[in-house]
Amino acid sequence: MTSSNVSRRGLLRTAALGAGTLALGGGLSACGSGSPSSSADALTYWDWYVTQAPWVDKEIDLFEKGHSGVSVKKTTQQNAKYADLVALANRSGNPPDVFMIPQVPSVAEQVAKGWLHPLDEWATPAWQSRFPEGTFLEGANVFDGKVYSAPLKGSGPLYQLYIHHGVFKSAGLTNPDGSVKIPRTWDEVTSAAQTITKKSDGKSYGLGFGNADGIGVLAWWLDLFVRGAGAPGGAPTGAGTGLDYRVGKWTYGTDRSYADFLELFVEWKKRGFFHPNSVSLSDEAARAFFERGKFGMTVGGVWNQPEWTQHKFTDYSLVTLPSPTATPKGFYYADPVGNGSFAAVSAKSKKAHEAFQWLDALTSPAAGRRWVEDLNGVSAYPAGNDPDGIDSKPFAAFVGMTRQVLRGPVPLVRNPELAGVAPGAPKPDISDVVTGVYTGQIKDIQRALSSLADKKYQLLSDAVAAVAKQGKKVSMSDYVFADWDPTKPYTTKKKA
Amino acid sequence: MSLLDTRERRRASPPPPPVAARPGLGRRIRAAKWSYLYLAPMAVLLLAFVIYPIFASFGYTFYHWNGIGEPGDYVGLANFRQILHDGIFWGAVRHTFVYAFVLVPVQLLLALALALVLNNPKLKFALFFRTVYFIPVVTSAAVVGVVIQLMLANFGDSAGSLLAKTGVTDGHIDWLGDPHTALAVIIAIGIWHTLGYNLVYFLAGLQTIPAELYEAAKLDGCGPVQSFFRITIPMLRQVGVVIVVLAFIGSFQVFDLVQVLTGGGPYFATEVVNTYIYHLAFGGSAGAAAQPDIGLASAASFLYGLLLIVFSALQVLALRQISRRRTAAHQ
Numbered sequence: 001m002t003s004s005n006v007s008r009r010g011l012l013r014t015a016a017l018g019a020g021t022l023a024l025g026g027g028l029s030a031c032g033s034g035s036p037s038s039s040a041d042a043l044t045y046w047d048w049y050v051t052q053a054p055w056v057d058k059e060i061d062l063f064e065k066g067h068s069g070v071s072v073k074k075t076t077q078q079n080a081k082y083a084d085l086v087a088l089a090n091r092s093g094n095p096p097d098v099f100m101i102p103q104v105p106s107v108a109e110q111v112a113k114g115w116l117h118p119l120d121e122w123a124t125p126a127w128q129s130r131f132p133e134g135t136f137l138e139g140a141n142v143f144d145g146k147v148y149s150a151p152l153k154g155s156g157p158l159y160q161l162y163i164h165h166g167v168f169k170s171a172g173l174t175n176p177d178g179s180v181k182i183p184r185t186w187d188e189v190t191s192a193a194q195t196i197t198k199k200s201d202g203k204s205y206g207l208g209f210g211n212a213d214g215i216g217v218l219a220w221w222l223d224l225f226v227r228g229a230g231a232p233g234g235a236p237t238g239a240g241t242g243l244d245y246r247v248g249k250w251t252y253g254t255d256r257s258y259a260d261f262l263e264l265f266v267e268w269k270k271r272g273f274f275h276p277n278s279v280s281l282s283d284e285a286a287r288a289f290f291e292r293g294k295f296g297m298t299v300g301g302v303w304n305q306p307e308w309t310q311h312k313f314t315d316y317s318l319v320t321l322p323s324p325t326a327t328p329k330g331f332y333y334a335d336p337v338g339n340g341s342f343a344a345v346s347a348k349s350k351k352a353h354e355a356f357q358w359l360d361a362l363t364s365p366a367a368g369r370r371w372v373e374d375l376n377g378v379s380a381y382p383a384g385n386d387p388d389g390i391d392s393k394p395f396a397a398f399v400g401m402t403r404q405v406l407r408g409p410v411p412l413v414r415n416p417e418l419a420g421v422a423p424g425a426p427k428p429d430i431s432d433v434v435t436g437v438y439t440g441q442i443k444d445i446q447r448a449l450s451s452l453a454d455k456k457y458q459l460l461s462d463a464v465a466a467v468a469k470q471g472k473k474v475s476m477s478d479y480v481f482a483d484w485d486p487t488k489p490y491t492t493k494k495k496a
Numbered sequence: 497m498s499l500l501d502t503r504e505r506r507r508a509s510p511p512p513p514p515v516a517a518r519p520g521l522g523r524r525i526r527a528a529k530w531s532y533l534y535l536a537p538m539a540v541l542l543l544a545f546v547i548y549p550i551f552a553s554f555g556y557t558f559y560h561w562n563g564i565g566e567p568g569d570y571v572g573l574a575n576f577r578q579i580l581h582d583g584i585f586w587g588a589v590r591h592t593f594v595y596a597f598v599l600v601p602v603q604l605l606l607a608l609a610l611a612l613v614l615n616n617p618k619l620k621f622a623l624f625f626r627t628v629y630f631i632p633v634v635t636s637a638a639v640v641g642v643v644i645q646l647m648l649a650n651f652g653d654s655a656g657s658l659l660a661k662t663g664v665t666d667g668h669i670d671w672l673g674d675p676h677t678a679l680a681v682i683i684a685i686g687i688w689h690t691l692g693y694n695l696v697y698f699l700a701g702l703q704t705i706p707a708e709l710y711e712a713a714k715l716d717g718c719g720p721v722q723s724f725f726r727i728t729i730p731m732l733r734q735v736g737v738v739i740v741v742l743a744f745i746g747s748f749q750v751f752d753l754v755q756v757l758t759g760g761g762p763y764f765a766t767e768v769v770n771t772y773i774y775h776l777a778f779g780g781s782a783g784a785a786a787q788p789d790i791g792l793a794s795a796a797s798f799l800y801g802l803l804l805i806v807f808s809a810l811q812v813l814a815l816r817q818i819s820r821r822r823t824a825a826h827q
Contacts (some may be wrong), residue, residue, distance in 0.1 A: 064598075087795060113565075212649065277670050279761075280670050280673035280758070282645075282650060428763070436763035
């Protein structure tokens with residue numbers, strides 16, 4: 001071997017090593033400044049909050065001022081990839097110190113995989129007592145008696161009917177005092193939609209939505225309108241949700257509210273009340289169309305409001321639970337399980353104490369009130385949900401609606417062993433069925449609803465059976481609360 | 497030497513040339529080492545990103561797996577059973593075949609007609625027109641989809657309302673939201689988007705036909721129609737077969753246009769197999785609640801792959817049969 005050969009090979013090896021190092025360095029830097037390994041001193045924190053980022057940043061500032069020597073390095077990940085990124089970070093042994101808990105896998109699985117740090121060392125009974133009663137639930141944020149997380153958000157009515165004042169006034173839908181005549185029943189919505197469509201001469205429509213994104217917008221309509229009609233399960237799109245706990249089943253086929261509303265929905269379409277491009281409009285475009293008065297009413301959530309506020313459009317009202325009669329027969333129900341686990345401290349964190357302090361700050365009553373004041377949603381603390389002091393009138397109206405959210409049955413409270421039950425979602429699901437009914441692709445509404453209810457029940461039964469097979473004492477009867485009156489708050493008792 | 501001698505010598509077969517021993521495989525590889533070296537990067541990429549995933553995803557078909565962590569929930573052939581009994585899958589197969597069997601003939605006819613026009617040496621600005629027809633090809637399908645969606649739905653005064661106002665359509669049609677029109681719109685855009693490819697292929701084919709053939713045909717009294725059927729079509733047959741095969745392969749890969757324009761909706765009215773597989777693997781379909789299931793998506797991919805193999809085999813057999821018949825007819 002000549003010296004020339006050696007040097008050439010060495011040169012190649014060095015070049016390859018250099019290129020690899022550069023690529024790795026580039027790759028790491030491409031991962032963003034929030035890569036956990038890139039900041040040795042700061043606490044690393046991951047979330048997927050984009051519109052809520054100003055609130056997070058404000059909380060970081062306040063926390064750093066109150067805890068000298070501790071800094072927080074936030075990385076906002078893409079929502080759609082968040083679960084994958086957290087899983088990958090944990091698999092590579094390099095997770096952030098604190099992270100918002102991803103929806104997949106379930107919290108129970110994340111605890112079982114050893115991703116989360118138990119908080120008992122700091123989450124003393126005194127600390128827990130600052131939260132409302134019933135916050136810490138076995139199977140939701142407590143596993144084997146150990147606390148793993150705490151809530152930030154409270155429960156508000158998920159969907160509302162938004163009413164454009166300008167369109168209503170142009171159509172003459174006003175009270176004698178000049179205020180807008182707010183529709184609160186199915187008939188009033190029909191009448192208002194008819195008046196707007198007729199009087200605007202094609203410039204506006206009574207109703208509109210944007211269904212193109214595949215986010216289940218049409219299920220929102222069904223959910224909002226059937227609850228008040230006495231179907232307490234509504235039509236949520238999450239897997240395993242929407243049961244009528246009085247019978248422990250999906251009642252799409254047996255409760256006539258569903259078919260009645262869908263028939264009314266189709267009738268609205270046939271009479272030309274809907275903006276004709278609604279099916280192919282994006283949700284974003286529908287929001288802009290509503291703002292410009294292309295239609296007078298739409299269904300959405302509180303997430304609509306920040307954009308309208310940003311555009312200085314506040315000339316609208318919102319109501320929830322429009323019903324066949326003036327008094328709703330069903331409501332929205334609090335979700336202590338879904339809201340209970342906001343963020344967690346990583347089991348791998350080398351600064352677990354400081355990490356808990358940051359989690360503590362994020363879930364404090366003061367941070368909760370700021371969450372509300374920044375128009376992000378409602379707080380886990382009822383005292384933080386005071387409409388007074390909120391600048392935005394529509395948002396204050398939403399916060400005031402938390403009174404229409406009742407405490408309902410929580411199967412997990414009665415039997416914590418249900419925590420491992422993870423039913424699949426059928427395809428087509430309820431949002432697809434409503435779309436099919438609206439476009440005329442589904443003619444037999446009753447049959448489609450009954451078939452879907454059966455499929456969902458079967459999927460839940462299979463999931464329960466799978467957990468029972470592991471030796472857990474679970475059954476479908478755990479989902480039945482025969483003594484529940486959907487019009488009254490309900491306290492779930494633990495299984496004897 | 498007599499003449500007879502010469503004849504005899506001619507009749508005798510010449511001795512066979514000495515057969516050189518065939519070099520061994522290793523020697524042949526060494527001899528062509530540079531060729532193999534140049535081919536290696538592409539072969540490695542093909543192995544890593546095409547061949548390996550095919551076999552790896554086959555393994556996933558036996559699991560229920562959301563793509564996070566290791567697949568552990570073994571379900572045997574349940575994924576295949578579920579796909580085979582899923583009406584949405586068969587609907588997606590139907591839509592894919594409708595897309596391909598409408599798009600390919602219409603597009604090829606249009607491309608051939610345009611190629612004939614653009615091949616005319618007397619045509620002014622031929623290069624400009626070629627560029628104009630080729631521009632859609634170099635435009636991303638996703639961008640095309642977004643622009644068309646803006647025009648048909650998301651603008652304040654969409655094309656639908658303009659067509660209704662001008663009386664072109666009877667009332668406002670939600671072109672992408674109506675199950676009767678959505679797939680037709682996608683096919684029309686698909687035809688326009690990739691027309692340029694086939695136009696260029698046909699132009700290349702037309703330019704290989706010697707001009708003398710047309711001149712001779714003209715002298716023999718052939719008109720343009722006869723020249724087209726007697727010269728152009730037969731001379732384009734070879735390249736035409738390749739164009740048809742490529743056009744079908746391309747149209748079976750339809751994904752981005754559908755995903756951007758309709759996401760497979762409304763109510764699966766435009767779901768094609770590739771969007772169906774994507775929605776199974778990554779969720780986010782018209783059924784927003786559907787959970788990602790890589791195992792199910794892999795099973796669907798596998799079954800669709802089998803279907804395409806069967807279709808390709810039938811296509812080859814059909815083309816071979818046509819070719820044999822034509823050869824027999826000419827003899």
